[in-house]
Amino acid sequence: MTESEERENPAADDATKARERRAAAVRGAERILGAHGLDATIGERLTALTEAAWSVADPGRTGDLYGDGIVADLEERVAGLLGTEAAAYFPTGTMAQQVALRCWAGRTGNPTVALHPMAHPERHERGAFSALSGLRTVHPTTEPRLPDADEVRDFAEPFGALMLELPLRDAGYVLPTWDELVAVTEAARERDAVVHFDGARLWECTTHFGRSLAEIADLADSVYVSFYKTLGGLSGAALAGPRSFIEEAKTWRHRYGGQLFQQFPAVLSALVGLERELPRVPDYVAHARVVAEALREGFAEAGVPWVRVHPEVPHTHEFQVWLPYASKRLDEASVLQAEQTRTSLFRRWWEQGPPGLSVTEVTVSARGLEWTADDVRAAVADFVALIPPETAAQNA
Template sequence: MADQGDVVDVADEVGVVDELEGADQAARERRLAAWRGSERALVRGPVEQRIGEGLAALTAAAPDLDGALDDWVDVYGDGVVERLERRVADLLGMEAAAFFPTGTMAQQVALRAWAGRTGNPVVAVHPLAHLEVHERDAYLTVSGLRAVRPTTEPRLPTADEIRDLDEPFGTLALELPLRDAGFVLPEWDDLVAVVEAAREREAVVHFDGARLWESTTHFGRGLPEIAALADTVYVSFYKSLGGIAGAALAGPETLIAEAAAWRHRYGGQVFQQWPTALAALAGLDRELPRLPSYVAHAAVVARAMREAFTAAGVAWSRVHPEVPHTHQFQVWLPYPARVLDEAGIRLAEETRTTLFRRWWEPGPPGLAVSEVTVAAPALDWTAEEVTEAVAAFLTRVRAVLAEDGEGDG
């Protein structure tokens, strides 16, 4: 079974998809058994673990955390939670940080606080941002804010688009990377220019940095230099670091103090959070230093997949971006999601190899996308092995299509 360091960043496309689709329990059990039984995978998912295994992994990691097991358990955010907050503030070069049980809560609080300070409730945000797509419009419905769209293109906005917005806004919220556009990032100079454009508009800048940890390679800058562009930064502890849950909001000390007050009002003042804090600290110790190697290998995996689809004669396919900006990217194929899901499960059951996990059809029926995460288990895969796995996967895709009486795409 994978250790804690192998368990990263697939909860959204595993557990959440099941919940939203109301998946049949037997189908879910089959899928998890197939993934869990695989000897080879690009990433290990957190939902593959039994509870006892998760506890064992956390206990195994804890002795390396500078005497953390000798601390008292936390009470309403002291002790190990404060240690985590200081660690994050130092890593990002910010004055202070506050721990939140969820990123949705952290972002609501940040935007609400900035609206109060700027006197402007308008947030400039991309329509594909997590705030828009995955948080049920929380900042609009709970905090009474309003959105404007700098662009609808599947990329971060440009400086000119920020300057050309036809109404004032108090906060510019940038998701780095923009997940639903393909985990894409701007170039460094373009990001600097966008921030400067927002300052010209007398707006503050908030980074949705749930996956900021793995963005340093693309930017060629360290975390403090990246974070210094923003007034506040939210980071996640489970999306790339293998944590149980939780997030942090970092920024000026006075704003973080205000955020802590709103955290209490929003119900985030949890009595004890030491398991979540310990898992986050373990992720910062173990996974954060590894992320650049995952990003580098993602380029190898993406290229091998792209070439394998072409060699197999797939009518149309896309790996996006062609060279991933982080250790995650999208794969698009011209088949129904249910066919690709079934083929992936059969590949895992028959060859003990998990290549792709969940597929979905966000646009035209029959055109499906999957998110690929390259983590520690993938580092042993050569390009040739990726090519072979893709070929084996496509063989099963065609078999499922034949059973359904459908032609190959």
């Protein structure tokens, strides 16, 4: 950004400086509750990938070419984990789901997709379903949870596909019970609709449901999974389902520009994630419940007048924390804590609902396993002490 552009857009400049300060504070922290791949430098990530890659691949092997070789190996691995006939690797989940729902629309003859208004395609993809694929979306419910069987069964108009995001991230990483999930998929099929799982974070769902990945995926006609969410890969996704459906999806993948020349770095990171992170996810989920309770206790001990941990018992290893303060004050406290105490408890905060009510997302992963409940409560006390006094500027 040039000097003239900075003068013309001071808000963007301030946002950039705040992001850089936050990133530096987290990188300098000795203890982090929820570490993220973006915390590392390029050199650190390349070194880590190089060191881990040879545990999942032969270094003497030639690279992939337009989706063969190690890419095909990853597709076979995912299909095996999900119990499907086949899988296709995609550079992004947005593309994978565009293709999946487009293919189902052609097969069912109905371009209408029933999904939650908080689902990723509705919130974060700039209307891509309608703009690119000619799909139309409808919402069986607007409640902050997935639709139930009655809402699907009694919906007032036909739809060709029911798309369920597992877990529903923007509602708090929430999941239905296993019986509710079975019932809602059965209700969709009573209406001659197919079921597609947006399983970007499907890896996190086995503990809550008490079922294997294959048992969960078996409820759907197709499933999308991400390799950078939960597993810590560089990027990439997979679409899994019947073999004929996946072959059709690969055709559309090419048309959408997803048949890349070579993809082995991202694919290697996905294989490493499946090998190293996936077996640890149940531990992350279990410890997230310890952390959630300790956070609630810590805020009560610190005298915060109101706090909400949602869900009260996390369904996955990710959940929300709500506090009655402006987001700017909480962002500042989060950065100050990392800078002054070398402990990073929270990241970004957003204001949702009434002014002065803010929410953050907490992820408990490998480094979070080191935190005891006492550690969490102590960090909360430090965080609350660093919340700046209320001012007009901070609430603006």
